[in-house]
Amino acid sequence: MFTTPRLIVIALCAALNFAVGTIVYLIKLPIYLDSIGTILCALLLAADRKAAFVCACLAGGIGILISGLLLNPFLPWFVATVVAIALVTAFITANGALVFRARPMPTGAFAARVLVYGILTGLAAAVVSAPVVAYLFGGVTGSGSAFIVALFLKAGQQVLSAALLSGLTAEPVDKTLQVLFAALLYRATPGDFIAMLQAPEGAVRAKPQ
């Protein structure tokens, strides 16, 4: 499963998660965008769903581990969210891989798929993140969604349900954007590179001069 090109793509996508996540975290945007690499990794390996899931999990896991050590020590708690995103992407979003790479771009089908897969990914992420937000952060993280949580708490909701409702409000928007960016990057990736990921170990050779 772990051929050299696949190891490279896992590391590359983990680094992409870190780089984009860092920029968003540092300029305090009200979105996360730290799973683009995870989604992209699963899309790049869409031909082999099991490999797509495992590699996307590893890319996401390594991404949050490094971000946790260098940037935000609370990110590794969301490892279950990474698994959920990898699962949804590898087994659902990857169904749209052909549409994402179709030329010319079928705009309607492309947009519809991005929207549906983004919302599904967001719902899964919200459900899995809610217990962490409720227990580790007491329901309130340092983002703008804290005020949505406050609204639900004020209305008499329990911490867990307030965190879940807040997540269900914010996550689908964030994840739809992430699926859109990942799909566009997947579309821009050269076919040569995707072919390398499907090839067995040792099949990647220098081009004859």
Add this chain to the structure above:
Amino acid sequence: MTPNGAILFGLIVIGGAMILGDLAGLSVLLAVCVGFGAIEIQGRTIKALAWSAGIVAPLLVFMGLVWIGVVGRSPAEIAAGLPGTRTAALLHVAIVCLRLFLVALVVQLVILRFAHVTSLQFIRAMTVPLTLKKLLVLTLSWIDTILHAVDRSRTALITAGVITPRLSLRNAGNGWILVQTVWLSVITIAIGRLRDKWPVENTLARLDAALKAAPQPLAMRDWMWISAAAAAIVIAKAA
């Protein structure tokens, strides 16, 4: 102290911070962490404390606004359907923030304890599968490559007038071009390395050799800190 011992110590403290649910218990664990810092990294403990405080401060502000300012009662009071008090909300915020502070502090202490070794040396000494070590090293290498690509592409696009150096509407519209340019640069580098550079240099085999290390047993000092953290959790839990 070994990297594996420091990681174990960190994991025990983090586990303890999650188990302990009162200020007194968390304070005992904080004392162990400060002791660890004072002995293992000495003067840099202040840096670790300041960094952790900086990470938790925005959360403290948000939590204070939400729990003390808006909600005005603690989660336990909400669950019991009681009217509640702001004092209970303040206590809840203090416990959550101290727990988060401990998590941030122990991570920073472990990082500073091994600040004198390179990432490669640290990863080499870890007791984890070789594939994971290789992935960690490759990821750190790609992070550098991506950041360089961001730098180069940004300069090129600014020169071409596609984006601007400061916040602008043009950046909002064309920012995507920067992301795409960076990705294409990185993919081109990846293809070049995979096909030509690494096979010639035998990079991956060399990396395997560099990362392979005999499992390092825990040192006496590791056991001392692991025992201290475990004992602090047991005492705080029993009290």
